[in-house]
Amino acid sequence: MKLIENVRDMKEMIQKEKKNGKTIGFVPTMGFLHEGHLSLVREAVKKSECSVVSIFVNPAQFGPEEDFSRYPRDEDRDLRLLDKEGVSYAFVPKPQEMYPRGYRTYVQVQDMENRLCGASRPGHFKGVCTVVLKLFHIVQPDTAIFGQKDAQQAIILKRMIRDLNLDIVLRIMPIVRDKDGLALSSRNAYLGSEQREAAVCLYQSLKQAEQAVKDGERNADLVRSLIQEKIAGEPLARMDYAAVVDSENLKPLETIQPGQTLLALAVFIGETRLIDNMML
Numbered sequence: 001m002k003l004i005e006n007v008r009d010m011k012e013m014i015q016k017e018k019k020n021g022k023t024i025g026f027v028p029t030m031g032f033l034h035e036g037h038l039s040l041v042r043e044a045v046k047k048s049e050c051s052v053v054s055i056f057v058n059p060a061q062f063g064p065e066e067d068f069s070r071y072p073r074d075e076d077r078d079l080r081l082l083d084k085e086g087v088s089y090a091f092v093p094k095p096q097e098m099y100p101r102g103y104r105t106y107v108q109v110q111d112m113e114n115r116l117c118g119a120s121r122p123g124h125f126k127g128v129c130t131v132v133l134k135l136f137h138i139v140q141p142d143t144a145i146f147g148q149k150d151a152q153q154a155i156i157l158k159r160m161i162r163d164l165n166l167d168i169v170l171r172i173m174p175i176v177r178d179k180d181g182l183a184l185s186s187r188n189a190y191l192g193s194e195q196r197e198a199a200v201c202l203y204q205s206l207k208q209a210e211q212a213v214k215d216g217e218r219n220a221d222l223v224r225s226l227i228q229e230k231i232a233g234e235p236l237a238r239m240d241y242a243a244v245v246d247s248e249n250l251k252p253l254e255t256i257q258p259g260q261t262l263l264a265l266a267v268f269i270g271e272t273r274l275i276d277n278m279m280l
């Protein structure tokens, strides 16, 4: 695996690979890699002739009160893991190069960016779309691979790709979970042991909602209140939102339409904000 730390070198390498007719598979990450990230990486390595994984903790997607400075980082370990997976290039740009002094250009996917996580994290998806579009321009992937874990992110990026006529195939990989069902996340590292146990309530609330729908429930408000009750029953948890939305446009649904309904929630466990979701 080659480690690339600046934009010019990355572009040069990509140009060479493309000239040789190689297909490019790309996995953007913020590092502190776990099995969830690695499931995307394996897909890129398997399905593309040249695989690129970026590690960049993107300051533009963190709010002023959020955890940018303490976001977990372990670049050496990440690079070892990527090397072991057979990745072609690790791209680890510097913030000063991605956002030099005087940087002014941002990409927004209107309406969708203010729903769900966007309501409690203003500007978050503007930061995500901007950095992902920049990375797309640098890496020029044929295929980009994202996780269902960040469902809203994947849905918004799909819209951005369509709206901006990008020739990139988006692949969405299923959520990788711990044994008890907690979705793997770099932020799980913040949890103390009691909090870690409490965090399983996110998954359990989704399972309960899913069961209700399997049993015939179609009232979205009722399903949403099942999730809220489950979270309220966990003393260490505080609800941010639970939503039952259309999986294309993220608009709230009154009636559950199996096949196009996304259940999504965000919950604070102590100071740590965790998200999870399920497609119905």
Ligand code: PAJ
Pocket: 028, 029, 030, 031, 035, 036, 037, 039, 040, 056, 058, 061, 128, 131, 132, 145, 146, 147, 148, 149, 150, 153, 173, 174, 175, 176, 177, 183, 184, 185, 186
């Ligand atoms: P990050 O949180 O590091 O996640 C990188 C990719 O891994 C995302 O596509 C995310 O959905 C996926 N992922 C995380 N946990 C997962 C899990 N348990 N199962 C499956 N996939 C999982 O998402 C970001 O970084 C950033 O917003 C980024 C797209 C890199 C832009 O900065």
